[in-house]
Amino acid sequence: xxxxAHVAESLWGLLADGSLLASVAVSMRRVCEGYAVSxxxxxxxxxxxxxxxxxxxxxGSLVAGLQALPSICWLPLALLWFGLNDTAILFVxxxxxxxxxTISVQDGVHNLSPGYVRAARTMGVRGLAxxxxxxxxASLPSVLTGIKLGWAYAWRALMAGELLFVSVGLGHLxxxxxxxxxxxxxxxxxxxxAAIGIFTDRVVFGNLESYVRDRYxxxxx
Amino acid sequence: xRSRARIDPRLVLPVVGVLLFGxxxxxxxxxxxxxxxxGERPRTRVRLAYxxxxxxxxxxxxxxxxxxxxxxGPAVELSPKVVNAGPEAMQALLAGEIDLxxxxxxxxxxxxxxxxxxxxxIVAGAASGGASLVAAGDSRIEGVKDLGGKKVAVPxxxxxxDVSLRHFIAAAGFAPVPNGGTVxxxxxxxxxxxxxFKQHRIDAAWVPxxxxxxxxxxxxxxxxxxxxxLWPGHRFATTVLVAxxxxxxxxxxxxxxxxxxxxxxxxxxxxxxxxxxxAANAQLKVLSGKALxxxxxxxxxxxxxxxxxxxxxxxxxxAEAAFECGYAKQRPGDLSGLFHMEAGPP
Numbered sequence: 106x107x108x109x110a111h112v113a114e115s116l117w118g119l120l121a122d123g124s125l126l127a128s129v130a131v132s133m134r135r136v137c138e139g140y141a142v143s144x145x146x147x148x149x150x151x152x153x154x155x156x157x158x159x160x161x162x163x164x165g166s167l168v169a170g171l172q173a174l175p176s177i178c179w180l181p182l183a184l185l186w187f188g189l190n191d192t193a194i195l196f197v198x199x200x201x202x203x204x205x206x207t208i209s210v211q212d213g214v215h216n217l218s219p220g221y222v223r224a225a226r227t228m229g230v231r232g233l234a235x236x237x238x239x240x241x242x243a244s245l246p247s248v249l250t251g252i253k254l255g256w257a258y259a260w261r262a263l264m265a266g267e268l269l270f271v272s273v274g275l276g277h278l279x280x281x282x283x284x285x286x287x288x289x290x291x292x293x294x295x296x297x298x299a300a301i302g303i304f305t306d307r308v309v310f311g312n313l314e315s316y317v318r319d320r321y322x323x324x325x326x
Numbered sequence: 327x328r329s330r331a332r333i334d335p336r337l338v339l340p341v342v343g344v345l346l347f348g349x350x351x352x353x354x355x356x357x358x359x360x361x362x363x364x365g366e367r368p369r370t371r372v373r374l375a376y377x378x379x380x381x382x383x384x385x386x387x388x389x390x391x392x393x394x395x396x397x398x399g400p401a402v403e404l405s406p407k408v409v410n411a412g413p414e415a416m417q418a419l420l421a422g423e424i425d426l427x428x429x430x431x432x433x434x435x436x437x438x439x440x441x442x443x444x445x446x447x448i449v450a451g452a453a454s455g456g457a458s459l460v461a462a463g464d465s466r467i468e469g470v471k472d473l474g475g476k477k478v479a480v481p482x483x484x485x486x487x488d489v490s491l492r493h494f495i496a497a498a499g500f501a502p503v504p505n506g507g508t509v510x511x512x513x514x515x516x517x518x519x520x521x522x523f524k525q526h527r528i529d530a531a532w533v534p535x536x537x538x539x540x541x542x543x544x545x546x547x548x549x550x551x552x553x554x555x556l557w558p559g560h561r562f563a564t565t566v567l568v569a570x571x572x573x574x575x576x577x578x579x580x581x582x583x584x585x586x587x588x589x590x591x592x593x594x595x596x597x598x599x600x601x602x603x604x605a606a607n608a609q610l611k612v613l614s615g616k617a618l619x620x621x622x623x624x625x626x627x628x629x630x631x632x633x634x635x636x637x638x639x640x641x642x643x644x645a646e647a648a649f650e651c652g653y654a655k656q657r658p659g660d661l662s663g664l665f666h667m668e669a670g671p672p
Contacts, residue, residue: 124615130354133347181417188423189407269414280410281614283517308343312336 107289115289116296124278129297132263132275135191139198140259144252147203151210151251152236168207176201176262180269194266201262202255209251213244246317253310260302370402372580375415375427378408378613380536380626381453381565383606384591385428390609397587398580408613420445425573426584428452431563431641432486432648438664439645439654446568447666450585451636452592453565456629457487458538459551461530462523467550470494476529477510479519484653486564486644487532488513493647494556523547534564535626536618543621552629561631562640574666589634596632603627638665 107115119125154165179200187193217240225239241248267276275294282290374394376385385406388394395404407424409415412433418424420437426449437445459478461467467476473495480488491511492502501507512528516537522528523545530550531541541547554560567588569581595602603623611617618626638661645658 122615126350126354130351134351134355137347137351184414184417184423185421188421189409189418268410278615281616283515287616304343309340312339316334316336 107292111289112292112296115287116293119278119290119293124273125297127273128275128278129301131273132267133301135194135198135266135274136256136259136263139195139263140202140256142195142199143202143206143255143259146199147206147255148210148248148252150203151207151248152214152240154207155211155214156240165211168204168211171200172204172208174200176265180265183266184269189269191272193269194263197266197269198259198262201265202259205258206251206255209254210244210248213247213251214240216247217243246314246321246323249310249314249317253306253314256305256310257302260298264298370577370580371405371425372398372402372577372584373405373407373423373425374584375407375409375418375424375429377410377415377428378610379534380606380610380618380623381456381534381630382428383595383602383630384452384565384588384632386606386609386613387595387602388587388591390605390612393587393591394584397583397590399583402580416446419568419570422570422572424570426567426569426581428565428567430486431566431636431644432484432489434566434568435641435645435648435658435661435664436654438661439656439658443663444571446570446664447574448566448636448641448664449569449574449581449666450567450588450634451563451565452567452588452632452634454561454563454631454633454637455552455554456535456564456626457490457532457553458535458549458629459491459530459532459553460523460538460541460547461550462526462528463546463548465529465548467530469551470498470556472550473498473509473530474500475508477512477527479512479514479522479528479531479533481514481516481519481533481537483513484648487534489644489648489651489653490553490556491532492651496650520545535629536622538629539622539625543625554629557640557643561633561637562643563637564630566636566641569666585634592632592634599627636665636667 116125150164150168154160154168176197179197183193183196187196221239221243222235225235230239263274264276264279267274268280275298279291279294282288282294372394374385374389376382376389378386389404389406394406398404407418409418412430413436415424415427415429416433416437419427420441431448434446434448459467459470465476466472478491480491482488488511495501495507495509500509503510512522514522516533519528519531519533520537520541523531523541531538531547532553533541538547538549542549554562567585574581607617607623617623641664642658642661645654645661648654649657
């Protein structure tokens, strides 16, 4: 088991030869692309499922079923459909995070007080306007939780996806470390992934959430 | 006039964070060599898969020194893909994503049998040998006959070394524990086996190079059997070159050029082993960031031989052994369709 000094040295080595920067950049781009697709598809899908009985019975149960699948299940399919390229990795990332975004949004809209919707309807709000002015703003706190979860799932899925083939990326650095029995490198990459996770959670999502909570009167008692 | 509304810093920080990520992506990706990214494509491409392994030395050398590209000519682009395991390489080949692959005989035979003999042909050999039974230094294991009641590790269930172990212990009159025998077969990754050895959790391991040598040098192991000694003629196939049947039909001349270059590289390896060894190690360093130490490199290299003949008898032996261990549903039967050793379309 390598000590902290050993890990720091490995981290420095990865930084110095440029492989860490390149890997972080490529992995980050993959996560961002997959995550953007997940949010753009997942949020509307969650709202639709929550608002339509027919969709909930059909697509809703499918999504609930897919949630149980770990990302590595998608690897053979991704390989078969897309081949050895970035699209296959993107597919695995989307399949990993889309479902969790959809389910959280769906739950958020489900748990809205029906009073809001009824009041809006009484005032003649229908269709897209109802979604835009009532449903989305009212469920924003849980939508935010959903997309935050989606980010974490996207990272996990990416680590699985990057094992598909050898290309630049954090998942590959992790695997190289493992294959060569270089635990210091494995730990160094784990530190980097955790650091990115903490940064995103605290700086990006943490601030947004605290802002939204305050605006919704959900601040600390 | 109303004073400008104050913007909450909790809205600014996330935006700054996202911008930082964006800058990181743009900046970092610029650092990556442009040549590895998709650019203009020439008319024909040859997609070649190989592993970052010493047993794939002809591929390592052929790609690193541009020999394959030169053999194919300027009108054809060689697109090498590095993969980590045979089953994945074969999946990609079945999906039509790979045209040629350096791969172990077991995954190749499996893919051939699963596709009812349609997917691929073995067009050349590359490496032979390079696997050993390593025993703990303080054990009294001298050979397969001493494995009764022992814990023996293999890299992967159903992998080449696993099949070899099961085949040779059966010949010595033993059986694995789940089948009522006494030999406890433990699957684990090569790196994990090295760790298990250091912790004295296993008695022996059947592993490929360079792991067998690393166990000997780093974990106090002892090489009990060089697998080559168990095979007739002292040789068995470790790596072969396979071609996708569709590609072979369309571009027999390109496959021919690659087979010829493979043979030329193997001849060069035989003539100047030192230079070849270092060239292969240099490419390993490029691919995985780490080169093998000189000690491990030269010892592992001495356990391998490189030959352009795929050694059909040993491949048929492996297929038969895989069936006997229960890894294949039917007897492999005649494998003559698997080999395509003459020039021209299948």
